[in-house]
Amino acid sequence: MRHTLPIAPQFYVTAPQPCPYLGGRSERKLFTALQGDNAERLNDALSKQGFRRSQNVLYRPSCAECTACLSARIRVADFQPSKSQRRTLRRNAHLRRDATSPWASEDQYALFRRYLDSRHADGGMADMDIFEFAAMIEETPVRSRVVEYSAPPDEPGDRRKLTAVCLTDVLDDGLSMVYSFYDPDRAGDSLGTYIILDHVEIARRSSLPYVYLGYWVPGSRKMGYKAGFGALEIYKNGRWQDIGDPADHTGETHPLAVDPIAEQVARIALPEARTAKSGL
Template sequence: MRHALPLAPQFYVTAPQPCPYLPGRMERKLFTALQGDQAEKLNDSLSKQGFRRSQNVLYRPSCSDCAACLSARISVADFAPSKSQRRTINRNAHLHRRATSPWATEEQYALFRRYLDRRHADGGMADMDVFEFAAMVEETPIRSRVVEYVDRDTGGLTAVCLTDVLDDGLSMVYSFYEPNMPRQSLGTWMILDHVEIAREAGLPYVYLGYWVPGSPKMGYKANFEGLEIFRGGAWTRKTPRDDYSEEMNPASTDPIAEQVANISLPDSRS
């Protein structure tokens, strides 16, 4: 009798490097390769456990000094836009959404470069050339889409999001937009539109990546009603009363071996 064996990906840890979100701290990531016939199933399973995809890799923060990076997702059923978010929706009513296969274009790269040069000139992606950009968009072993937002009046590309389609939601892998339109709140707008896409598709969640309490770069993610945080191995609803100060304590982190042992893996049965 043949038995279905569990997937057994190998997990690795990156060398510590300066944290891009909290000054004076070091970051470290736990990661595994995303490949083979079971890549989509593995991505679905690990995304529910706080992992994120970057090309053919799944990773999750595994820092030795703190656990401040918390995976965040919006529960579509529990979401309702605030007054400010409704104004953002109205301000961007002129944008037309179009979803395509994951294929990079020169127009996307030009927008990407304007975005980086204006918003993240000193970031880790600042030196990314057109070939690396194409790899970021196109090297995906799972069901991914490029969601473009185009100005109905001018036809100009205004914003782009690389989006993965999971079995329980949409994962916003990376987004960028025209940096010279701060009043449009395009980053917030894309999240709002992805909530609508998920609602239309009957998908319960929109995965936003990591929310880092105390980091101005990540503070906007806490502004969405229905936000859930992956904390202590489970998804819990974020409320204004929550205190995340203990995540900044080194005692909040588990040993790497224990973290890996607690990861639930899918089996190979179809």
């Protein structure tokens, strides 16, 4: 006989902390460890249900009275860049893309520090040292890539200049952009937008239907740019749906907006473990 059992990870909830996106609110996360032979399948399954990966952990917002954070993804087949996005593609056409194994480098960390100091000096990563940065890049139990973008050297014989980096997971149905950063001196080149547009092209060439962008948060200036991409879906009320008019979505903040943790966990669809033969 053959027996299949669902993977049964343990889920936990973090203590409330100040929300990094919306002032005056607190955040709480539902999370589980990502490890073992079934890590990739668990990552695939939970990414389709609004979870994100951070090193060896999968998490999803589960705030007590707020539902503002919505997982977002682009439907690759339906995506068409806007006029401004086409300009961004042309402006950065000179950049060379290299997809490498998830190994951290000193050049990456130097760019990461410049990016944080310029854009997120008061954020949760502001004090990250090179060892913590290496852990963020390298501690992955799933199929991941570091996608580097470099500009031509200023002088012949010089090295190409690392301009942007994205840590990307390869899922069974798309690319998940875990974290990206870029040269803050080139803010006018819309490098963050360019990285997303290029990932749509990578997914298209790889016949992958989605590019996962992380969380879109209505009312947050930090996350508002994601609503500017066409063919965008959000994970809301337990299903993926077209975003429609972004103004129609708000973060509810009443005591019944969020189901109890036990009910949330009970509704999570887990992948089945690999089929094993039995001697019975």
